[in-house]
Amino acid sequence: MDKQTFHATHSNSYFLESNIRSISDYLSQQKYLLTNEQISNVEVAGEGNMNCTLRVFSNQRTFIIKQSRPWVEKFPNIAAPVERALMEGEFYQNINNNKDLTSNMPCLLHMDKKSYILIFEDLGNAxxxxxxxxxxxxxxxxxxxxxxxxxxxxxxxxxxxxxxxxxxxxxxxxxxxxxxxxxxxxxxxxxxxxxxxxxxxxxxxxxxxxxxxxxxxxxxxxxxxxxxxxxxxxxxxxxxxxxxxxxxxxxxxxxxxxxxxxxxxxxxxxxxxxxxxxxxxxxxxxxxxxxxxxxxxxxxxxxxxxxxxxxxxxxxxxxxxxxxxxxxxxxxxxxxxxxxxx
Ligand SMILES: Nc1ncnc2c1ncn2[C@@H]1O[C@H](COP(=O)(O)OP(=O)(O)OP(=O)(O)O)[C@@H](O)[C@H]1O
Ligand SMILES: [Mg+2]
The missing domain is CATH 3.90.1200.10 (Aminoglycoside phosphotransferase (APH), C-terminal lobe)
Structure with missing residues (x-):
């Protein structure tokens, strides 16, 4: 499965690609960029199979952006529930008031339900x-x-x-x-x-x-x-x-x-x-x-x-x-x- 398949079934969603242009377009569309912020680099965040999970660098900060798609990222022929990013987002919303828990997880900075995308605080190269x-x-x-x-x-x-x-x-x-x-x-x-x-x-x-x-x-x-x-x-x-x-x-x-x-x-x-x-x-x-x-x-x-x-x-x-x-x-x-x- 690929970008075309994704668009065919999720026409209102943005398909993230691992390059500066795609990430910049997406973030400005979401009004997520700060004043004068420019994306300088994009890399795979770490070992992962299920999702498109990227580390984004700008001239002002870094963060992690994670999109779930209706397949397993590493094995595109295997279908997987597309809403999983929203489930992860719901988890964060449920623990939001518990500082003991939130202090041991990255901060959830943004959730885009339309495109199944979450943005997290970058914990560094852990x-x-x-x-x-x-x-x-x-x-x-x-x-x-x-x-x-x-x-x-x-x-x-x-x-x-x-x-x-x-x-x-x-x-x-x-x-x-x-x-x-x-x-x-x-x-x-x-x-x-x-x-x-x-x-x-x-x-x-x-x-x-x-x-x-x-x-x-x-x-x-x-x-x-x-x-x-x-x-x-x-x-x-x-x-x-x-x-x-x-x-x-x-x-x-x-x-x-x-x-x-x-x-x-x-x-x-x-x-x-x-x-x-x-x-x-x-x-x-x-x-x-x-x-x-x-x-x-x-x-x-x-x-x-x-x-x-x-x-x-x-x-x-x-x-x-x-x-x-x-x-x-x-x-x-x-x-x-x-x-x-x-
Ligand atoms: N907030 C973060 N800060 C720093 N690194 C992160 C963060 N979130 C994820 N990573 C890195 O990206 C990797 C993949 O992240 P995550 O496990 O959330 O993605 P996944 O696609 O669900 O992976 P899996 O297939 O293992 O379920 C992590 O192992 C870690 O190295
Ligand atoms: Mg996972």
Whole structure:
């Protein structure tokens, strides 16, 4: 899909291109430029797949401009809900009065509903937390900050955000596709993984729980969730840890966000004790169901190994097999404590 396709279906929208002229035209049309402001450079903001996310430099400031389109930016043949930028915008509007949260996210400077465009404060050339998949330890201070942000978010009174289309998309990627034989050739990722996956997919007790958790994921809850609380959404900046990319937000069970966070620490082979630290920090602010958090964590581990959204993991088949066994235990016996060695 391309600019023409976009215009055919969204004739009132502006299609952003990664060049000075396009960005200048758009910003003047939006009356967003300051007096004597001139755009001097445009670059890709960082690693990202879903959207057109650019860093814009002018003679007076820099900022981030993000447009969602009816496809996945990196894979234009894959359709994606175009309204996701507006969902992310709604998330920001809902937390707007909570300084504890806004101080840990970039400021939303502008939202253009017609063109599905958001403009954010530029947090600088910050690294995300993907380094944790690479044999490096996350600090306990960061674990604490990330957990407290989540607990405070979950404590915020918010309007219900359904974000139905993004949830349906994610539902397919979490609860359906990883259990379909032959959807992805996993052997291309790790030789032998296809067979391991086929075996895993025969586990009826796991399948049953997966269905229940999927149903819960699709139900509306009262708690505002980030929806994609993993290391790619956590940035380390000169001003501390910041959270970005709430396009998968929805009102649902707090244990979903917690499960995703826990899963990524386990996928990154961080000390298991960190999981209990997360629970302890979280409990200072909010209550939650430990078993449900473990169950969602188990599913997240599985879908990152067997699904489309792969992580930069350099693991052997045996490592992945072990992680799938861990996923099974988390989903089927979530009341058994995690030990450091299993
Ligand atoms: N406010 C910001 N300040 C600085 N850098 C940012 C900001 N927002 C995004 N970035 C950079 O751009 C990258 C992509 O941003 P973001 O995750 O919001 O886009 P995305 O298209 O939704 O990506 P993904 O496909 O991972 O969901 C981030 O990893 C980060 O490097
Ligand atoms: Mg995103």
């Amino acid at each position: 690294q995300d937390f993907s380094y944790i998949y690479n044999n490096k330890l996350i600090s306990s201070e960061h674990v604490e900050q990330l957990t407290l942000f989540l607990a405070k978010l979950h404590n915020t009174k918010s309007k219900t955000i359904e974000n139905t289309d993004m949830r349906k998309l994610n539902y397919e990627h979490i609860y359906v596709i990883p259990f379909q034989n032959n959807f992805i050739n996993l052997d291309e990722i790790t030789p032998g993984l296809n067979n391991v996956a086929c075996d895993f997919r025969t586990k009826q007790d796991y399948k049953h729980q997966l269905q229940l958790l999927g149903k819960l994921y699709l139900e509306n809850g009262k708690t505002l969730l980030h929806g994609d609380y993993y290391p790619g959404s956590w940035l380390m900046t000169d001003n501390g840890v910041k959270i970005i990319d709430a396009e998968f937000c929805f009102s649902g069970p707090c244990e979903f966000d917690m499960g995703v966070m826990i899963a990524h620490l386990l996928l990154a082979k961080q000390p298991r004790s960190f999981v209990y630290k997360i629970f302890a920090h979280y409990k200072k602010i909010n209550s939650f169901d430990v078993k449900l958090a473990f169950r969602f964590a188990g599913v997240e581990i599985m879908r990152r190994l067997l699904g489309v959204a792969q992580l930069p993991l350099k693991y052997s088949l045996q490592d992945k097999h072990k992680l799938l066994e861990l996923s099974y235990r988390l989903v089927i016996t979530p009341d058994n404590t995690l030990s450091e060695t299993d």
